Amino acid sequence: MTGYALVETSYPSDLEGYRLALRRHLASDPHLDRFRGRHHVSTEERISTDAELMSALAGTGGWNLYGWPQQIGGLGGDERHRGILYDELSRAGLPVPEPHLLLETLCPAVTRFAPHLTERYAPAYLRGKEWWxxxxxxxxxxxxxxxxxxxxxxxxxxxxxxxxxxxxxxxxxxxxxxxxxxxxxxxxxxxxxxxxxxxxxxxxxxxxxxxxxxxxxxxxxxxxxxxxxxxxxxxxxxxQGWTVAMFLLQYERAMYAWQSASVALRRITELRDLVTSLPGPPPDGARRRIGAVYVDIVTLRARSSHTVRRLAAGETVGPEASVDKVLLAAAEQGLNDLARDLLGPHFLLSNRPEVQAWRAEWWYSRSATILGGSSEVQRTILADHVLGLPKEHQR
Ligand SMILES: Cc1cc2nc3c(=O)[nH]c(=O)nc-3n(C[C@H](O)[C@H](O)[C@H](O)COP(=O)(O)OP(=O)(O)OC[C@H]3O[C@@H](n4cnc5c(N)ncnc54)[C@H](O)[C@@H]3O)c2cc1C
The missing domain is CATH 2.40.110.10 (Butyryl-CoA Dehydrogenase, subunit A, domain 2)
Structure with a gap:
């Protein structure tokens, strides 16, 4: 079920063809320009604009429908197609639509354990008409x-x-x-x-x-x-709720990590451009710090590539997704601390929309070590379920 005539049936088995065609589309569709570089006045406006972007992508070739099963309104393919979508959106200066975060978290588990519900409701979600x-x-x-x-x-x-x-x-x-x-x-x-x-x-x-x-x-x-x-x-x-939750959490941790790295790779270059556009020389050590944060993001991406390929192959990643979650929190907070330090007084005082965006993101990034399971809890999961370390006894 697609509802759209202009879809390409070879992409589910041709990842590179999908990537290149998507890249061409994102660079050439003038209707997408209004979604680039936008700064929103409220959360409601941001999420509903992102939902409009989903609708636009679905309506012109079904670009964000690849990676999802046909029974739930997708066009076939797997997690790697979704990874490519997030990368290419970010590369094109477009947002990764926020509803895709919860789509990644919830949709695989609901499809696995209650396919009748995603068959009924996911087509509207994928097209930006609702979110969960x-x-x-x-x-x-x-x-x-x-x-x-x-x-x-x-x-x-x-x-x-x-x-x-x-x-x-x-x-x-x-x-x-x-x-x-x-x-x-x-x-x-x-x-x-x-x-x-x-x-x-x-x-x-x-x-x-x-x-x-x-x-x-x-x-x-x-x-x-x-x-x-x-x-x-x-x-x-x-x-069976715990079993469903554990299945779900591996997607939440792994796919959120991928999305975050896609966005972070764009944001670090935007930060470089913003810092060099400010009057005066960049702060001492700027090059070294940008390099160090870049390495953290690339490390996250390397790990995440492995995890996403495993999910795409139908493997159970389980507690090992906690590695991705810990790396994600470090990279996200590192990037935002870098922005705070390099922007200096501008970070606190400037009303330029791009600086305001960094300020808001810095605040939000404080929660990276808590949301989706805190970093302490992730490390305990790794110690218990991946490394099999003996319990430490309280003194
Ligand atoms: C921005 C944001 C978005 C969120 N989105 C959602 C959402 O969509 N849906 C949802 O259900 N929840 C969501 N959460 C909630 C999130 O999952 C919880 O905040 C998280 O699981 C921690 O729970 P808590 O806040 O009760 O903190 P607590 O569990 O009280 O933990 C407080 C502190 O104690 C530490 N701690 C607790 N237990 C242990 C332990 N056994 N060993 C070591 N340290 C420990 C924690 O690491 C943490 O530092 C979100 C949270 C945030 C901040």
């Missing part, structure tokens, strides 16, 4: 996710969901939510969890946006007050 949020974290359950308390109880042909979620990215504007809920006893920890998809406009859902230091408000806390959800919105079996 991921509701895992709660006030008392972040790193210790298995402690979550939001409940779903089965009543006939539906579930009734009650509880509270916190830090839902894009939660302020998402139309559908993928929610990790407790269907077992309170003591059942990860064994008593299930995953379910629900509509934000269901009666009993309250969304409260959270204002961030960066000025953004794309995060939200979300309350569920006896929300009725059809039982066929369950993702996987009842009690």
């Amino acid at each position: 949020g991921q509701c895992f974290s709660e006030p008392e359950a972040g790193s210790d996710l298995a402690a979550l308390r939001t409940r779903a109880r089965r009543e006939g042909d539906h579930y009734v969901v009650s509880g509270q979620k916190l830090w839902t990215s894009h939660g302020a504007t998402a139309t559908r939510l993928v929610v990790l809920v407790r269907t077992g006893t309170t003591e059942s920890r990860h064994r008593g969890l299930s995953m379910i998809m629900l509509d934000v406009d269901s009666p009993g859902v309250t969304v409260r946006p959270i204002a961030l230091a960066s000025g953004d408000n794309e995060l939200a806390e979300i309350f569920f007050d006896d929300v009725v959800v059809p039982a066929d919105h369950l993702i996987g079996e009842e009690g």
Whole structure:
């Protein structure tokens, strides 16, 4: 199912052909110019403009539909096509559309465990008509996710969901939510969890946006007050939520790392141009620092290439995706600290839109060691599940 006539059927098996044709298209379609170098006044405006970009890409050759299965509205291909899309968008000075972040996080797991839901809803997502949020974290359950308390109880042909979620990215504007809920006893920890998809406009859902230091408000806390959800919105079996979440997290960590490196490789050259455009010589040590951060980004990309190829081959990456997540956090914070230091007083005082963007990104980058699982927790996962190190005992 594509809905578009002008699609190329050889690209799913011809990565290089896809890359070159996409590059030509991004350089030559005048309709894309309005998405280049934009600075947005609000999160809502940024996400909806990004969704328009998705719509434009899908509508002119289905460029962002490659890499997704045909059953869910894609054009075939695999994770490598998506990686190429993010690279080429960034290379062309275009944003990686923000809804693609949650698309990468949620869509593979929902397709694997509840294909009927992505067949129904993903075509609209891929075309920028809707986007989803991921509701895992709660006030008392972040790193210790298995402690979550939001409940779903089965009543006939539906579930009734009650509880509270916190830090839902894009939660302020998402139309559908993928929610990790407790269907077992309170003591059942990860064994008593299930995953379910629900509509934000269901009666009993309250969304409260959270204002961030960066000025953004794309995060939200979300309350569920006896929300009725059809039982066929369950993702996987009842009690299988932890398995679904672990499958999902490898995509969240791996594909976010790829997207971030795509963007960072562009941003570091933009920073170089901005710094050299300022009056006076660049600060001492600028060349060395830019080089060091560049190496961190390239290191992330090298690791990420390996991971994305494994996902594309259908392998389970599992806990090894924590390496990508740790490298991502270091590269993202390193790049933004570099911008702060090289821009000096301009970073604090300038109202130039490009400097304002660096300021907002610096604030947001503080969360790189927390979101999607903190760096401390990632290192523990690596110690326990990849390196098999013995437990350290508290003294
Ligand atoms: C920008 C942003 C976007 C987010 N988006 C989403 C989203 O879309 N959906 C969603 O569900 N959640 C989201 N989150 C939430 C995120 O997953 C949690 O913040 C994260 O898992 C940490 O949980 P917490 O905030 O409760 O911190 P805590 O778990 O309370 O951790 C606080 C500190 O203690 C440390 N710590 C905790 N336990 C251990 C341990 N066992 N060993 C060592 N150190 C430990 C942590 O590393 C951290 O430094 C987002 C968070 C941010 C900041």
